[in-house]
Amino acid sequence: MTGRRRAVLRLWDGLRPFDPIRSIKMKFALLVVMNLVLTAGVTWFAVVVLEWRVRYGMIGASLIALIASQVLAHGMTLPLRQMTSAVREMAAGRPAPPIRTGSRDEVGDLARAFTAMAAELAAADRQRRQLLADVGHELRTPVAALRAQVENLVDGVRPADPAALDEVLAQVERLGDLLTQFLRLASTDGGAETLERRAVRVRELVEPLAAEVGAARPGASITVDVDPGLVADVDPRRLAQVVTNLLDNAARHAGDGGVVTVRAAGLTSSPGFALEVTDDGPGIPPDRWQSVFERFRSGEHEGAAGRDGEASRLGGGTGLGLAIARWAVVLHGGRIAVVPAEGEGCRIRAEFPADDLHTIPTT
Structure with a gap:
């Protein structure tokens, strides 16, 4: 995409005169009133000043009103299109881009809530990946040590004396502690815990x-x-x-x-x-x-x-x-x-x- 095209798109997306209005219903009402006034004004100008026929004046006024509606409605619906694109990105397994909007109406609130939700989902996904990595890391060391000690005992490299068995028991206890902690973690995530005061x-x-x-x-x-x-x-x-x-x-x-x-x-x-x-x-x-x-x-x-x-x-x-x-x-x-x-x-x-x-x- 060329720089000129990007500049045009930024200018096009920046046409949002209705952003300060806090109600989407008021925006639609103003859009309807603007279309009526614009159609009536252009029709009058075409018929009275330009001396066109009425039907041609109404056609021209309708086209101008349609173009003006598209320009104004583009800014009103831009957050919805951005959210649709973000949902498609999330469905494809890619991170959702932030929704940037200055709208203060219900659509703007929805866009900001969507951005917050997408950020929380991304954080949860990172935590899930980190959880899997950490669990694997925590279990790998005691399992590897336990395997090495048991192999030494089986191969006769080390006698099964009390010291060796104590080391094996210590690794088993560590594994037990890890599993207990993970079970406690699972119970906290379940959300069904109640207090018995x-x-x-x-x-x-x-x-x-x-x-x-x-x-x-x-x-x-x-x-x-x-x-x-x-x-x-x-x-x-x-x-x-x-x-x-x-x-x-x-x-x-x-x-x-x-x-x-x-x-x-x-x-x-x-x-x-x-x-x-x-x-x-x-x-x-x-x-x-x-x-x-x-x-x-x-x-x-x-x-x-x-x-x-x-x-x-x-x-x-x-x-x-x-x-x-x-x-x-x-x-x-x-x-x-x-x-x-x-x-x-x-x-x-x-x-x-x-x-x-x-x-x-x-x-």
């Missing part, structure tokens, strides 16, 4: 979970700082998911000799309570505080620009733990975020709103 003593729920995580990751020291009398109206299974995933994430990155602290207390500004998990590990860069709760984002390394500690903080694991924790918190109507820590390390705060929250005095 009941009164829960927060400390009695947190302490066993802290002990379990501490046993699985003995290198880090986990401290529980929760009022024994704090009772919240929550779903204990979902709260357990949040606590377990946050503690496991913190203990994994705190490493040997690290300190992890879990605190819970009632909110002062509204009914509910806040749960905080802090560690003294490498922390998370502030520009990643939002994306760290997205699925599989823990697998994205910082690269050369980041510190080694930051890169390791964002790497490892399935990348699903914090995403599942956020899902469980949002299911309660709450919110979760990385907040500034006192000193080095990471501090994640989850707030659970509740209508029934109180503290039972301990005896």
